[in-house]
Amino acid sequence: MSLAELICPSGTPAALRTAVDAGADAVYCGFQDATNARNFPGLNFTPDELEASVAYAHAKGTKVLLALNTYPPAGKVDLWRQAADTGARLGVDAFIVADMGVAHYIARTYPAVRLHLSVQAAASSPEAIRYYCENFGIKRVVLPRILTIPEIRQIRKEIPCEIETFIFGNHGLMVEGRCSLTNYLTGQSTNMDGVCSPASDVEYTRQADGSMSSQLAGFTIDCFGPDEKAGYPTICKGRYTAPHRPDGYYAFEEPISLNLSRLLPDLIDAGVHAFKIEGRQRSKSYVRGVVSAFRAAIDDIRAGRQANIANLVALTEGQKQTQGAFETKKWR
Amino acid sequence: MSIGADINPHAPRPGNAVVSRLACALVQPILSRVVRKIAARHPSLFARLGPHQRTDFLIDPVELPFALHLQPDPQALIFRAVPRDAAPPAGATIRGRFMLLLELVDSEEDGDAAFFSRDLEVSGDTEAVVRLRNALDDVDGSIAEETAGMFGPVGRAILARLRRAYPNHSEGPDPR
Incomplete structure (x- = not known):
């Protein structure tokens, strides 16, 4: 059986402590700048906060993964290198990276620290994943949310590193790491x-x-009826009119969250090493509820019991959930 | 939904102008004391607000006869009850049932989930709201409990009574 590690979101130090206390095997977090893909106002960690948080997590046996999972624009790579330097100095357990330049810098400068390949890298074939492993020493790949379980099982047989998959949260997949809509x-x-x-x-x-x-930069991207559930104001979840669809339709994705609680045993059996909960931008309440539920479910499965996961639909976007491509390529 | 619990800003609200002003006068000394204490105990809260320390937030608990005006400037903190018809122009407005707002402050409820379910409404400067949410979410412990504790057993009894009055106040996920 795989390790079935539970990887949990931490947008603030308090959320990190909440995740650790709720049973996270590892937490992931980022600095208050463009080096991570949740660079939201008021979110994330200062170096001092990360230092204290690493100490808290390690004291309780929880790993800390630092997300440096964005792409440095030309001439601005120093910000990513400094973030890696700071993370290494503070003793993070792994870096989550997407950009090859960032991966190369860390692999060369801090060879003792694990590198995880972010979902932002969109590596979905054994060939691509092996390339990252051979050239940068990647120890784990976070797979894009576009693969079925049989595909994951096959990939596992053909790559030399661990696999991490998302199991809950945002389902904004698009072409991960290459989205230019915003x-x-x-x-x-x-x-x-x-x-x-x-x-x-x-x-x-x-x-x-x-x-x-809801408007983004002055463009209306959705309009929810008086009794309709709402979603995030992202373009990929927007509802648009077109000459052939005058009533408006979800052109890309729709407001919905991923929830793979029912597929956990199959994912473990397919060789998935770690399960990621999305949501660094969410509250401690979300972190507490989702992490606790999946902690209990994984422990049940490890012990050979039937997992009876809590109902998490109240925390999902649009209060709808899907198993997405993990169940079928025809999820929409 | 009873009158006053509708988050539609144009829905009828409890209390007339006189009642509203009287209620504001009654709660204001309490609010002033509460906000000073909370700010003193959680100074790190202000850093996450960044440039929005001087934003005027209007917090509108729909069942109460007044709204709350917050300007979270650590140098000149404002937290006051205001009649809705005399509220200042707000940079950002947050509207919902009182207990939901209280539980959002304490991270007992998830703000995004409340937004998805349409129980929470925000308007104005969304970045200001996001910063305030993240700042409050990084506070350990319960601000509601701290506030109640400032008033001893009476305060704690009032908070417990309030929570009992909202039997469905915690409709989040079943923690098993």
Whole structure:
């Protein structure tokens, strides 16, 4: 059986402590800058906060993974190198990287620290993953959310590193690591600035009939009816009109969250080493609820018991959940 | 949903202008004391607010006869009850049921989930709201409990009574 490590989100020091106390095997976090893909206002860690947090996590046997999973624009790589230097000095257990230049720098400078390949790298074939392993010493790949379980099982047989898959949270897959939709409207990029739908460009407006529209950079990207559940204001989850769809339709994805709780035994059997919960931008309440639920489920499976996972639909986007491509390529 | 619990900003609210002003006058000394103590105990909260320390937040608990005006500037902290018809122009507005707002402050409820379910409404500067949410979420412990504790057994009894009055106040995931 795989290790079935539970990898949990930590947007703030308090969320990190919450995740550790709720049973995380590892937590992942980032600095307050563009080096990570959750560069949201008021979120993330200062170096001092990370130092204290590493001490807290290690004292309880929990690993800390530092996300440096964005792509340095030309001429700005120093910010990513400094972040790696700081993370190494503070004793993080692994770096989560996407950019080959960042991976190369860390592999050469800190060969004793594990490198994990971020989902942002969108490595989904054995050939691509092996390339990263052979050239940068990648120890674990976080697979894009576009693969079925049989595909994951096959990949596992053909690569020399561990596999991590998302099991809960945001289902904004698109072409992971290569999405330019936000950049198109706001001039800021998920992959280089670390922010998708920057909050400063988001506005919600209640209409007279009780519906609510969400705008990004002045463009309306959805309008929720008075009794309709809402989603994040991301372009990939937007609802648009087109000449052949005058009533509006979800052109890319829809407001929905991934929840693989029912597939945990199959994923473990397929050789997945670690399970990632998405949501560094979410609250301690979310972290406590989701981490506790999956901790109990994994422990049940490890002990040979039937996992009876808690109902987490209240925490899902649009209060809808899916097993996505893990169940079938025809998930939409 | 009863009158006053509708988060529609145009829905009827409890209390007339006189009641609202009287209620504001009654709670203001308490609010001033609470906010000073909380700020003193959690100074790191302000760093996460960044440039929005001077943003005017209007927090609108829909069942109460007044709204709350917050300007989280550590040098000139403002937290006051205001009649809705006399509220200052807000940079950001956060509207919902009182107990939901209280549980969001304490991270007993998830703000995104409350937004998805449409129980929470935000308008104005979204970045300001996100920063305030993240700042409060990084506070350990319960601000509601701390506040109640400032008023001793009476404060704690009032908080417990409030929580009992909202039987569905915690509709988050079943923790098993």
